[in-house]
Amino acid sequence: MIAVSGIEDLLFHLANALRVPVFAAALAALAFLLFDLGAFLVELFRRGSRDGERVEQATVSARQALEHRDAPSAERALLPLATSAQMADTLSKLVSHHGERGVDDRRAKALADFDLGSLRKLERSRMLVRFGPALGLMGTLIPLSPALDGLAKGNVAQLSENLRVAFSVTVLGLLIGAVAFSISLVRDRLYAQDLSDLEYVVAALEPREDG
16 A cells, blocks of 8 residues: 555656646747747738639740740749749759650659658648647646645635646647647648649640640
């Protein structure tokens, strides 16, 4: 019994030792979420509305330029399609080395690198989707031990204070998870559309038998 009691006390003290780090991590996650939300809104503003006809016209112009071996003009024709610096760099890679041996492999590698870069951007939001509720749950359970201890001793003030903190961290964690999940969903769709446009550009730049 003494050994069991010692283990229980150890776990209790370990949980209490995590109180401040968990609360600090929850606040840091909130700050990071606000930063990510701001970056997301700026990204949406810069993108504007997508025009499928503009994509087609740009690829036609780029193809005509490449038929005359004018890679810089082709790159300038495709540049308005870029929604980010990463996409602009990928578009540049798609028109470079046109007509050279192994260009198909280079274009496939450029598309794969773009996809991996998009996944790295999504990791920030997806991590918050997990970390927000997890920190909220930890921040809820940790104050419950001293709250129950206060209840057992008849200390209503201690009970009330710990429950107030516990519920506040719960709300904060759920808010972080919900907003991050929304950002992740929209970004996933946007980056999938970007990849689709790049794949269309690659298909349009392929040499045709009737050309």
